[in-house]
Every structure is written in C-alpha cells, then in structure tokens.
Amino acid sequence: MGFFFALLILLIECLAISFAFDAQIVAKHASHSSILKLLSHAGQFLRIGLIAIPVYLLIASKKLSQSIAVFNAEAKPKHISLRFLLHFALFAGFWLLSSLLFNEKITLNPDTNNTLALLWLLIGSLNIISLLLANITFSAWRQFLLAEKLNLVIALLTGFITWGLSTLVSSSWSKLADITFYTSHVLLSLFYPNVTALPKEKALGIGDFQVEIGIPCSGYEGIGLIVIFLSIYLWLMRAELRFPQVLLLYPLGITLMWFFNVLRISLLIIIGKEWSPAVAIGGFHSNAGWIAFIALSIGMIGLAQRVTFF
Secondary structure (H helix, E strand, O other): OHHHHHHHHHHHHHHHHHHHOOHHHHHHHOOOOHHHHHHHOHHHHHHHHHHHHHHHHHHOOOOHHHHHHHHHHOOOOOOHHHHHHHHHHHHHHHHHHHHHHOOOOOOOOHHHHHHHHHHHHHHHHHHHHHHHOOOOOHHHHHHHHHHHHHHHHHHHHHHHHHHHHHHHOOOOOHHHHHHHHHHHHHHHHOOOOOEEEEOOOOEEEEOOEEEEOOHHHOOHHHHHHHHHHHHHHHHHOOOOOOOOHHHHHHHHHHHHHHHHHHHHHHHHHHHHHHOOHHHHHHHHHHHHHHHHHHHHHHHHHHHHHHOOOO
16 A cells, blocks of 8 residues: 555656646756756656656566565554655645746746756655655665666666657658547537637637647657557567457557547647646646556556456
C-alpha cells in the first residue's frame, strides 16, 4: 500500500503542476540565464519521465511484485503524519513559487527570476524527497535502487531516445492532420451547435476560442510512441505471447492512440471555451497526450497478458 500511495500522490501533484502552469512562459527571460533555460524545458523532462514509467514497468514486470513487497514490508517509518504534513507544506510552497515564476502577468527583474528559479528547484527536490520518505524508509529505497539501477537506466535512456525521435519526425503527416481535423470537428458538433471550422487555416473552435490543428496535432507523435513501446514489449515477452495474432496489437494500439488524440483536441477546445484558455493551451495541451500514452501502454500490456488470444 505504501508504494502505490506514494506513487499516486506524486502523480497527482505532477499533473496538477503541469496542468496549472506552463514552463514555456520563462523562456522569454531565459536569454541570459542558464537556470531559466533549464526550467523552460521542464515539460520535456517530464515527458521523458512519463515515457520511462511504462518502459520500466514493462522491463521489471516479472520482479515488480517482489520489489513492491519489499517496499510495503518496510513502509513503517516513525511519525508518518508529521512526515506527510511536512510534505504538503513543501508542496504548498512549491505551488506558490510556481505561481510567481510561471505567470505572464507578473514581471520580475532577472535577479529575482534567477533566485525564484533556484528556490523552485530546491523546494521541488525537497518536496519529492519528503514524499518518497513519508511512508517508505530510506533503506527500502536504497535496496530498490541498487537492485533496479540497470532497469531504471534503460527505461530513462529509452524515454530520452523515444522523445528525441518523436520530435524529429514532424513532416509527411499532412493527410493525417486533415483526418484528425475533420474527426475532431464531427466530435465537437455532437455537443455544440456553433463549432467554427476553417479547413484552409486548420482552425477549429467554439465561439471565440479557436486553435490551429496543424501537423504536430495530427497524432503522429503518439502513434510513434505506441509503436515503439509495443515493439519493445513484443520482443521482451516473445516467449510468452502467441504469434502472429499478437501483432494485431499494432493496429489496435495505433487506432486507439489516434482516437485519444482526437479526444484530446476536442477536450482542449471545450476546456478553453468553458473554463480557462490558459489551462487549455498550457498544461492540458502539453501533457494530456502523454497521459493518454501511459494509460494506453498499461492497458495494452494488461490486454495482452489477460486475453488468451494474444
């Protein structure tokens, strides 16, 4: 229980921060500050981690239950309530610093921005450490890291390489962008009568809130990620899977990933119209696709392992 509880809290906090704030806001102040340049790429670092999570779960799937049992057996540090209280106090401070640092309405001088950036990194690191040690002992984490260091390195390297490849492949997808545009239009039209669709400009929206559905929004990135992930899974688990029927996971995964992208675009427009354009264009736009990728990756593993056909 201790491992999953800590993981759940960390996931919720990461999603809350990433949806509420856009790290690209500090890019305009980053020309003379290496620390701000680093922060402006925080979203990309998060994406590498989000790719690494299902890859690690895949690599370590056979020993994962044993590792979690070790965690839960030692998840009894003293003063748990005080540890969580400290953690949530640090997270509140981290949220406050984020609201100052990633805020277009607040203009600060370069020295203040650098100081805030350093504090943001410090409090953020302490926030994560305090959570990891809140209900799991240091010795359990040390034992886990020593046992799983190779798998963790492989997962992070895979996340970095996959992210790098996905950013390079951005051409020759105009047809898919067109299909995504029209499908998103149809989906929105089921719920809103006043959907604005301008095919030439690739603009889609509701009322006065519109977004451009270009090639990067076609879904190619998610499709590439799910193909790479499934290829790794099929290779690692080839002795336990049934060929050739397991290859049907490819068209299933590609279709679902593309549909999730259509759903992401539609939800982005709805959020921008009904709630907050800043949240829609910022955190939701940046992270919803990666969340869908993780959910689908775990779902595909579950499907392959539980359905005897595969």
